[in-house]
Structure formats: structure tokens, C-alpha cells
Amino acid sequence: MLTVMFHLGDQSFAIDAERVEIVIPALPLKPTPGAPDYIRGRFEYRGQIVPVIDLGQLILKQPTKPGLSARYLLISYPKKSGGTALLGLWAERVTETLEVPDNFLSDGGVNPPDAKYLGRIFTTEDGEIVQCVEPTDILSAEVRDLLFNNDSTPAP
Template identity: 40%
Template sequence: MSELAVKRGAVMPVKQSLFLVFRIGNERYALQAIEVAEVLPHLPLKPIPRAPDWVAGVFAYRGAVVPVIDLCALTFGQPAQARTSTRLVLVHYRPDEATPAQLLGLILEQATDTLRCNPADFQPYGLDNRQAPYLGPVREDAQGLLQWVRVADLLDEQVRALLFPSPPLDLAQFEEQG
């Protein structure tokens, strides 16, 4: 058999991606695993006064202060339940190609499973939800619908400026006031 005939008969492998599956209430959601830096247990956080309710606070991680949002509170206005399966998931937050990725913590319920599937299996669900642009397409399987959460679209400009000020705050200003 010629090499050309072998290439013609070869089936192109389906592009598979790994997703971290979690829940908000009874509904299933997924983050693309390539966006996940680390999955940690739920840790104590320092609250940020006057921040939106869904900004859970900040914590120190390997010498850096990382802001954390509660995805349950952001999406449905209810804080995540404190369960043994509630995790603090660090993601690479990058709102656009010109901005370097920064760590952002997400409090996620039941973030204990993964799924490998073709990203093309996720389909638009026909609703223009401008209040939650991070809620992407859905995928149907034996357990129902699974919705893709897009990390880049989690924060609007106002919250991004609060959590990731640009330029960073100048500590010398605080020293002068003291």
C-alpha cells in the first residue's frame, strides 16, 4: 500500500481538551483546564472593603497577593456553600492578548471532576446574556447540560481596575501619609 493511500485512509483524531467540572447549585459548569494554574482547598481570605459582594477577598500565594472571586455569588447572588468539595481554583486571567496573564482565584463548589471532550461539542444556547458574558456555550451529555465558563470574560473593566490596578499602587504614597 502506498504512503498516500495510508494517509488518505487515516482518520484525523478528534481534538480533545480537558475541562475542570464544577457546580453552582445543581447546575454543571466547566473551565478549560489549560486556564487552571492550581486547585487548592478553600483557604481563609482577607476581605476587600467596599468591593462587590462576589469579590471574596485576597490571599498570599508564593509571595504574591491574589484576588479571589466567588463564582456562585457572581452568577446567582448566593455565596458558595462551604463543603469539603469547595475549592479555591487559581486561573490564568488574561482579558486580552495585550495584557499579561495574572493569577485570579475562583471559589468553586464541587470542583472535583474533569472531563475530556471536543470543544466543538459545546454549542451556543441562543441567549445573549450580556450580564454574564463569561457564560459560554453548552454541551449536552448523559448528566444534562454543561456550560463553559470563559475566564477572560469574568471581570468587567471596573472590577478589573479594582483587583488588578494599572499601574500598580505605589507603596511610597502610603509611606508618605504615615
């Protein structure tokens, strides 16, 4: 599996590259009133409103640090009634891709019920443990409906 590697604080994470539509620099965001604190806001990308999840806030309960290598990973998120919508995932130090053979992936050992998006883990050649993130499990049904306006395009 080809992965896109990113970091949050001093921890390493990966997402399946097949799930990522494009990686872009972080852009200014418009706030999303009434949303959970890990919803950083939204922006327009090629005529579509894209909500952005702060992965640092969601996973570590610490905001993602802006920087030159902070990026939005735009993924196609499945909508309730079918089809997809773009969802931005904001992460620090998005700097490389890494091919990970399936036999290197293993169960994380701990599966918190409120963090279903945390998938399998692997260890790099230099001994670093990397946690995979499953993008389709990032949003609860309530947050998905909030962001995608009951399965239609998000309001600007």
C-alpha cells in the same frame, strides 16, 4: 477540550483546563473593602496576593457553599498592559475533569449582556447540561482595575 468540572447549587459548569494554573482547597480570605459582593476577598499564594471571585455569588447571586470539595481554581488573568496576574475562582464540588470534543460544544442560546463570561454548553453522557465559563470575561474593566490596582500587583 479538557475541562475542569464544578457545580454551583444544582447546576454544572466547566472551565477549560488549559486556563487553570492550579486547583487548591479554599483558604481563609482577607476582605476587599469597597468591592462588589462577588469579590470574596484575597489571600497570599507563593508571595502573590490573589483576589478571589465567588462564582456562586457572581453567576447565581447565591454565595458558594463551603465544603470539603469547595476549591479555588487559580487562573492567569490577562492584565490591561500585558502579562497576567493570578485570579482565584471559588466553586463548589470541584471534583473531576472531563474531555469534551469540540463538536459537542454548542451556543448557549441566551447571551445575557451582563454575563459575557457564560460561554458554550454541552451535554454529558447522562444528559446533564453543562455551562462553560470563559474566565477572561469574568471581570469588567472597572473591577479588573480595582483588583489589580490599575494593572499593578494588588495591594495586600
